[in-house]
Amino acid sequence: MAVFLWLTLAVFLPGCAGQKNLVVLMPEEGKTSGEVTVSNSQGSQVLKQPWEATKFSVAGGRPSAPVIMDETEVRRIFAGPLSAMPLPPAKYLLYFEQNTSNLTPESTALLAEIIEAINRRQPAELSVIGHTDTVGTPEDNYQLGLQRAGTVTDLLKSLGATPAIIETGSHGEGNLLIMTGDETPEPRNRRVEVIVR
Known part of the structure; x- marks a missing residue:
């Protein structure tokens, strides 16, 4: 079963036709966007691509046909909510000398980051x-x-x-980065994966 994350942002946009809701499907770094269905009593629209959006009136009316919005414009409209979101996870690979728990010099240099x-x-x-x-x-x-x-x-x-x-x-x-046979000294498999959330 596929797992996906998406973010729906709704704001009231002033306009001559009255207040409108705007819903935008946001991308997630390193992931394929999922999809979201925006529905009300008048109909529904499916957003499937990053930055795809639909609008509908607060007073009613079918959600508009999806359109791709400019990323800069979306970030301007939703500056407040986006600034409150947590940073995406930071991922690091640190490598080791063979048969030891001694970091390589290059990996030691990543610790400050x-x-x-x-x-x-x-x-x-x-x-x-x-x-x-x-x-x-x-076991060893x-x-x-x-x-x-x-x-x-x-x-x-x-x-x-x-x-x-x-x-x-x-x-x-049990979770090789580079697939090898048994008893193969592969430097890229001698690692620690660090994820900071």
């Missing part, structure tokens, strides 16, 4: 999930994934991260 993302989202939620390549047993790799997640969590805390919620876990070798 993650701290900034946490500070911009207060109260923040943090998900830290460890992964491994296929070298070693599944699960534990190594946990160690990696713990290392990242401890480093972020030592740098001043104060998220309200921290979830840590491990997929071990």
